Amino acid sequence: MTTIHSRMILTYTYRRKELVISAPPVKDILERWPGLFLESDLSAEFSRLANLHLETTFVSSFDKYLEKLLELLKQRKGASRPKIQSELEILEDINLKRTAVLRCLPLYFNEHPFYKDCQDMSGATVDGSVSQKILISGEDRKSISIIIDGNVVMEDIDNVPRSLAMYFCLHYCLHLEYAKTHGRTMEFIQKVLINLDGKKLSPKVQNLKTKLMV
Numbered sequence: 001m002t003t004i005h006s007r008m009i010l011t012y013t014y015r016r017k018e019l020v021i022s023a024p025p026v027k028d029i030l031e032r033w034p035g036l037f038l039e040s041d042l043s044a045e046f047s048r049l050a051n052l053h054l055e056t057t058f059v060s061s062f063d064k065y066l067e068k069l070l071e072l073l074k075q076r077k078g079a080s081r082p083k084i085q086s087e088l089e090i091l092e093d094i095n096l097k098r099t100a101v102l103r104c105l106p107l108y109f110n111e112h113p114f115y116k117d118c119q120d121m122s123g124a125t126v127d128g129s130v131s132q133k134i135l136i137s138g139e140d141r142k143s144i145s146i147i148i149d150g151n152v153v154m155e156d157i158d159n160v161p162r163s164l165a166m167y168f169c170l171h172y173c174l175h176l177e178y179a180k181t182h183g184r185t186m187e188f189i190q191k192v193l194i195n196l197d198g199k200k201l202s203p204k205v206q207n208l209k210t211k212l213m214v
Contacts, residue, residue: 004035005044012048019175026149029174036173037153039166045173050196058165061193063094065212066101072211073104080107099141099160105185109204112181114167115160132179134163146170164189172196 008015015033018024024032035041046054070091073084087104091097106113115134135145144157146167153170157163168189171178178186187205191198192212201209 004038005041008033008035008041008045009048012045016049019173023175026151026153026174026176030151030153036170039154039157039162042166042169042173046169049173050194052194052196054169055162055165057194058168058189059161061195062098062102062161065193066097068212069101069105070097072208073101073108076108078110080110083107095159095161102160102164105188106182108208109182109184109188111183111185114164114179114182114185132181134160134167136160136163148174148176168194 018032019029030037036045043054046052070088073088076084084104084107087100087107091100103113103115113133115136118135118137131147131150133147135147137143141160142158144155144160144163145152146154146157146163148170154163154166157166168186170176171186172190184202184204187202188208190196191201191205192209
């Protein structure tokens with residue numbers, strides 16, 4: 001791990017040029033830069049790029065808005081209301097509360113989920129429906145993988161908040177576009193929670209941010 005980390009530091013400038021200018025496919029990045037798909041080295045890459053600690057920034061910002069987000073979700077009406085209510089049924093501790101609220105964010109924006117629940121990760125089919133998602137298996141939701149462009153790029157993540165932070169970080173560090181199916185959700189993560197490039201927001205994200213500020 002130390003060798004990989006040292007090489008990642010030494011090759012940072014070259015790697016950024018390659019990712020931004022050449023925009024190689026994810027499968028090629030997996031082969032050329034495997035360190036970008038390890039949690040510790042991906043977080044270090046984000047720190048070099050954004051001068052922020054990923055998980056600390058994400059969790060502290062999210063927790064600041066958590067109760068207000070929960071309140072807004074409970075007030076949500078329309079077709080998404082039953083699903084939101086179902087997700088918010090179990091809020092016994094902070095981790096369950098974080099997970100429930102994050103899973104509800106796409107519903108708030110009337111988007112498709114960034115995640116796919118499956119009974120058995122080994123039986124999950126990586127097809128068009130899961131080409132760019134977080135796969136969650138197990139009753140306790142502690143067996144999580146990340147799929148990008150149909151490639152399993154990270155596995156064995158043990159909670160939903162961390163997996164979403166890694167999912168965002170992969171897109172940001174690899175210079176990838178967010179899937180249109182949950183683009184507003186990811187915009188909210190990046191521009192409001194992480195506070196990166198947050199001067200210009202889409203109307204839906206700006207509307208939620210305004211409500212959070214009240």
